[in-house]
Amino acid sequence: MIRNPRDIQRYNASERANHWVVGICFILLALSGLAFFHPAFFPLTQLFGSPTWTRILHPYIGVVMAVFFLIMTLRFARLNYIAQRDIEWLKRVGEMVNGDDHNMPEQGKYNGGQKMLFWGLVLGMSLITITGVLMWRSWVTVPVGVIRVASVVHAAAAVFMIGLIIMHVYAAIWTKGTIRAMLYGTVTRAWAKQHHRAWYRQVTGDKR
Amino acid sequence: MALQSLDIKRRSATTTPSPQARETLEVAKLIDVSACIGCKACQAACMEWNDIREEVGTNVGVYDNPNDLTAHQWTVMRFDEVETDDGGLEWLIRKDGCMHCEDPGCLKACPSPGAIIQYSNGIVDFHEENCIGCGYCITGCPFNVPRISKQDGKAYKCTLCSDRVAVGQAPACAKVCPTGAIQFGSKEKMKEYAETRITDLKERGYDNAGLYDPAGVGGTHVMYVLHHADKPALYHNLPKDPTISPTVSLWKGITKPLAMAALGAAALGSLFHYVMKGPNEVSKELEDEMEREDERLRALEKENAK
Numbered sequence: 001m002i003r004n005p006r007d008i009q010r011y012n013a014s015e016r017a018n019h020w021v022v023g024i025c026f027i028l029l030a031l032s033g034l035a036f037f038h039p040a041f042f043p044l045t046q047l048f049g050s051p052t053w054t055r056i057l058h059p060y061i062g063v064v065m066a067v068f069f070l071i072m073t074l075r076f077a078r079l080n081y082i083a084q085r086d087i088e089w090l091k092r093v094g095e096m097v098n099g100d101d102h103n104m105p106e107q108g109k110y111n112g113g114q115k116m117l118f119w120g121l122v123l124g125m126s127l128i129t130i131t132g133v134l135m136w137r138s139w140v141t142v143p144v145g146v147i148r149v150a151s152v153v154h155a156a157a158a159v160f161m162i163g164l165i166i167m168h169v170y171a172a173i174w175t176k177g178t179i180r181a182m183l184y185g186t187v188t189r190a191w192a193k194q195h196h197r198a199w200y201r202q203v204t205g206d207k208r
Numbered sequence: 209m210a211l212q213s214l215d216i217k218r219r220s221a222t223t224t225p226s227p228q229a230r231e232t233l234e235v236a237k238l239i240d241v242s243a244c245i246g247c248k249a250c251q252a253a254c255m256e257w258n259d260i261r262e263e264v265g266t267n268v269g270v271y272d273n274p275n276d277l278t279a280h281q282w283t284v285m286r287f288d289e290v291e292t293d294d295g296g297l298e299w300l301i302r303k304d305g306c307m308h309c310e311d312p313g314c315l316k317a318c319p320s321p322g323a324i325i326q327y328s329n330g331i332v333d334f335h336e337e338n339c340i341g342c343g344y345c346i347t348g349c350p351f352n353v354p355r356i357s358k359q360d361g362k363a364y365k366c367t368l369c370s371d372r373v374a375v376g377q378a379p380a381c382a383k384v385c386p387t388g389a390i391q392f393g394s395k396e397k398m399k400e401y402a403e404t405r406i407t408d409l410k411e412r413g414y415d416n417a418g419l420y421d422p423a424g425v426g427g428t429h430v431m432y433v434l435h436h437a438d439k440p441a442l443y444h445n446l447p448k449d450p451t452i453s454p455t456v457s458l459w460k461g462i463t464k465p466l467a468m469a470a471l472g473a474a475a476l477g478s479l480f481h482y483v484m485k486g487p488n489e490v491s492k493e494l495e496d497e498m499e500r501e502d503e504r505l506r507a508l509e510k511e512n513a514k
């Protein structure tokens with residue numbers, strides 16, 4: 001949909017599809033994983049057919065997610081290198097959270113928080129994928145000491161990442177006009193100028 | 209094996225107490241390693257009573273047959289040839305299988321409600337109809353006992369013949385042992401009986417004879433009389449001081465509710481942040497600026513079209 005031809009493209013269709021494959025897999029993995037994590041969540045197994053189906057499906061969904069996350073990482077890694085202005089931004093993130101972004105240093109395509117999220121997820125995904133494979137008894141046999149450590153790390157990485165994703169989703173809801181970037185790819189010029197001014201200048205050539 | 213008629217003390221993945229008003233007698237199986245001749249009658253009896261058969265495998269050069277516990281072989285005689293200090297040879301034979309721990313690591317690790325239960329008589333039993341085949345019980349067990357079946361993906365192990373015990377019978381393996389090396393009764397009685405055996409062994413020169421009832425797992429409902437209780441590792445690596453691994457306790461302990469509280473706080477915190485601070489909207493100023501720009505360009509376009 002083209003509402004205003006002057007809107008700016010932030011993600012192309014392939015990037016959006018890639019993101020949603022990872023997102024859907026993540027939600028399925030979090031729901032199925034939490035079912036094993038604590039008895040309070042065990043009823044979530046009913047979403048996947050049965051408790052046994054949940055156990056069978058979880059690691060396969062994990063493999064799909066790992067592959068698509070790797071592709072996404074390769075796509076976005078360069079845009080997430082940490083620069084001086086990101087550190088400035090992170091130091092003053094309190095003002096942002098407080099709802100006052102007027103004096104925040106200007107940001108490129110991603111701000112310091114988004115970059116931290118990106119690298120946090122890269123770390124979490126690496127840990128969770130490796131440990132998940134080590135725990136996968138249908139295919140993999142490793143000494144029990146390794147499985148024990150893998151189980152703790154897998155659960156910890158899951159909690160870490162679910163926490164990050166709660167923040168990620170909330171930030172998208174909180175910052176109005178953001179979700180459309182991942183739904184149909186564009187953002188308004190006003191949005192870009194307010195939240196990512198350096199990127200706005202770069203893509204529009206607007207010097208102000 | 210399900211036998212609901214026995215009172216249940218503990219149930220896997222269950223956070224509220226199980227019915228436990230009724231107290232039943234704690235039972236135990238006592239395996240007197242010093243009296244075992246390695247005839248494997250117990251192994252055969254276990255297969256008979258439970259109607260399980262492992263496929264014929266290959267001989268790997270030891271008497272253990274099959275050479276490991278499997279989903280179809282809940283007990284295996286482990287043979288160890290040990291050289292003594294004075295250059296002699298000892299043949300140590302231990303009947304391996306579930307120890308029916310008072311504090312069972314398998315039950316602690318299991319994520320599926322009611323897949324593992326502990327009866328008030330101490331027997332730890334798997335209810336395979338609730339088992340999802342994740343193998344966490346293997347991760348949690350300090351004795352490497354449960355096995356996942358290749359046939360149905362469920363976990364199996366010795367039931368301590370819970371079905372026989374429930375109707376006042378001794379386990380099949382205890383019933384069939386020709387030398388009386390496997391005894392069954394109340395845990396109290398079994399400890400008393402073990403004392404007489406240990407006294408006897410000490411008189412015969414086994415100064416370190418003793419009872420294996422490891423405190424690290426709260427004691428077990430399968431106990432051994434060992435001639436070398438100071439060195440249980442001689443008996444096919446029987447752990448000296450088994451406990452639920454600290455890694456497993458960390459995984460299954462207080463960290464879980466704490467982690468859930470943290471995630472709940474993150475979700476609720478987000479909601480309240482929105483409610484209290486309001487959304488982060490694009491400023492009216494910038495929107496108007498873009499609007500003016502839009503209009504200027506539209507006017508320009510019209511101008512050009514003329």
Ligand code: HEM
Pocket residue numbers: 026029030032033034036037054055056057058059060061062063065066128129130131132133135136137151154155158161162319342
């Ligand atoms: C390549 C990726 C992954 C693989 C191969 C994998 C594999 C596994 C396996 C084998 C288990 C044991 C249960 C079962 O057999 O199904 C498990 C448990 C679990 N997984 Fe994953 N997983 C992956 C990704 C994820 C992700 C992304 C999350 C969270 C968002 C997650 C959360 C969990 C949780 C919470 C548990 C339960 C841990 C516990 O019992 O404490 N997993 N995973």
Ligand code: SF4
Pocket residue numbers: 305306307308309312313314315332348349350351352353354365
């Ligand atoms: S020996 Fe292993 S399987 Fe048996 S009760 Fe103890 S922890 Fe569970």
Ligand code: SF4
Pocket residue numbers: 220317318319320323324334338339340341342343344345346354362363
């Ligand atoms: S394999 Fe079955 S019995 Fe073992 S932990 Fe998983 S659900 Fe419980």
Ligand code: SF4
Pocket residue numbers: 250253254255257258282283305365366367368369379380381382
């Ligand atoms: S107690 Fe029963 S199930 Fe366990 S080894 Fe003996 S015969 Fe087999």
